[in-house]
Amino acid sequence: MRKFAVCGVSKRANDMFIRPMIETFGATSELVGLLDYDPKRFAVCKSAFPKIEHVPEFNENEFEKMVKETNPDTIIVASRDDTHVDYILKALESDLDVITEKPMTTTAHDSRRVMEAERKSKGKVTVTFNYRYSPYHMKIKELILSGKIGRVTSVDLNWYIDTYHGSSYFQRWNRMREFSGGLSIHKSSHHFDLINWWLDQKPVEVFAFGALNYYGPESEHNPLKEDGRHCKTCHVKHDCSYYTRWNSRSNSAIVQDDHIDSDEARKDGYTNYRPDQCVFDSEIEIEDTYTATIRYNQGALLSYSINFSLPYEGYRLAINGSKGRIETTEFHAPSRVPFPVPEQTIDFFPLFGSKETIHVVKQEGGHGGGDPIIQEDIFMGEDPARPYRVLSGSEDGAYAVTTGEAVWRSVKEKQPITIEDLLNQPTFSSS
Missing domain, CATH: 3.30.360.10 (Dihydrodipicolinate Reductase; domain 2)
Known part of the structure; x- marks a missing residue:
């Protein structure tokens, strides 16, 4: 039995790794740990997969604790892109294999750090270029x-x-x-x-x-130069072509996309995560x-x-x-x-x-x-x-x-x- 721990309980982690681990490869694979900064992500994940209700949860600063307590063979990294490098390096330092979502890192410099760490480790890195x-x-x-x-x-x-x-x-x-x-x-x-x-x-x-x-703010499609709007509450959203193309006034439109977080997650809102920020913000x-x-x-x-x-x-x-x-x-x-x-x-x-x-x-x-x-x-x-x-x-x-x-x-x-x-x-x- 190969034991896995997941860093970053994202939609991609749930769909790409956790679901098949449970539904298809359960005879040879076991999920032993979940790590994330947001407890709401654990709740969404375990609601979707009741079989893993017993799997222990760890916050983003408890990687070493997770490894010590769950003894995984492989770390799966599916967190925000800029955090990949930290979990990959920590896993390699512990001689663990790593399966990471792409991109492996967000900079050439961090990519070199990963390759150098892998050469010194018993673990190996796999990047999921599907x-x-x-x-x-x-x-x-x-x-x-x-x-x-x-x-x-x-x-x-x-x-x-x-x-x-x-x-x-x-x-x-x-x-x-x-x-x-x-x-x-x-x-x-x-x-x-x-x-x-x-x-x-x-x-x-x-x-x-x-x-x-x-x-950005200079877009010819921007209905109003005003920062900080969100689609859910925006007072000019019905003047926005990006919004009206895919949303009805009654909010009954359903759009198929495997990149966007689940309706449950969008409705409840993950902590410090807004997937409806204005596409015309100056930042x-x-x-x-x-x-x-x-x-x-x-x-x-x-x-x-x-x-x-x-x-x-x-x-x-x-x-x-x-x-x-x-x-x-x-x-x-x-x-x-x-x-x-x-x-x-x-x-x-x-x-x-x-x-x-x-x-x-x-x-x-x-x-x-x-x-x-x-x-x-x-x-x-x-x-x-x-x-x-x-x-x-x-x-x-x-x-x-x-x-x-x-x-x-x-x-x-x-x-x-x-x-x-x-x-x-x-x-x-x-x-």
Whole structure:
């Protein structure tokens, strides 16, 4: 029996780790401890999973006590992004394995600290990059490995976040760089890891542009320049396009999203947590739009963009190689897309020949069917029949975070950023 303790009793912790631990992998996995700063989170979690009513609770400063009293084998970290590093380092100091939500940390400097601590520890770090596990993404990996497109020369990836999901980042703690590292780390590091994994190459240099186009006090959609509003009580919310697009006057609208905390948690309110802060507040300091060019160590080039306020959610991808090209388009959250969406396929265009359309066998579950598969790897060990590695380690996490930091630093400094220089600097200011 493998014993787990969870640091950060968030929605992601409940859905991604605690639920499968109880419902699917209970014969080999046991939850022995919960740690969080807010007792309300324990109550919400135990209400959802009555079987863990007996599991002891610890506050955020009782990590060592939790380890001593519960003797876990593995620490699961699903707390606010900026706190990941503290729990990871403490776990490694105790020679415990760590499973951490992405991003692994919020800075390149902290990522280096994790890798250095892991080298001295008996424990190992796993980063849950579940986008890798989408059946479509695994198929793309297989196509590249097969040599079908030859040597990869360039990648075009354009990612779109809709007005519901995109605005949610600016309603929560994510809007402060000190907590999230900015969206080029919190969200885009997901995408950078996917490219790194597909190409099996390391990023070398980044040049980027970015801006705050939709949110903050200067937004053309802001109905009134006034700080401190909250959607629940806002007196101008019916003049706000972001609110009226997804909410009815009777508050009966139901929007499907796996990133937002439960209705119970939103209704009761976690301590010191408001997921309905105004997206036009002047304290917002991060960007909502990026474009970036990234050079890799084996010659591939990435042209990347992301926008956090668009009419629909998904991405468009093209991977060019010396023998051909792969194209695919995915629409996420089809219930929120205001038009019919086609089935996702992967198109292969040989350099000299006719197009081939590849249909992918779908999987049930979150993140395009990726969540159940990564959960199997986490709780059962990696699939020995798989001919390539998918589960991520600390180095994968570090390069994804460092690329994300390089993006926003390039925006601020108006110059290219070298990945190894950033990863090996002793410290950086986040200003």
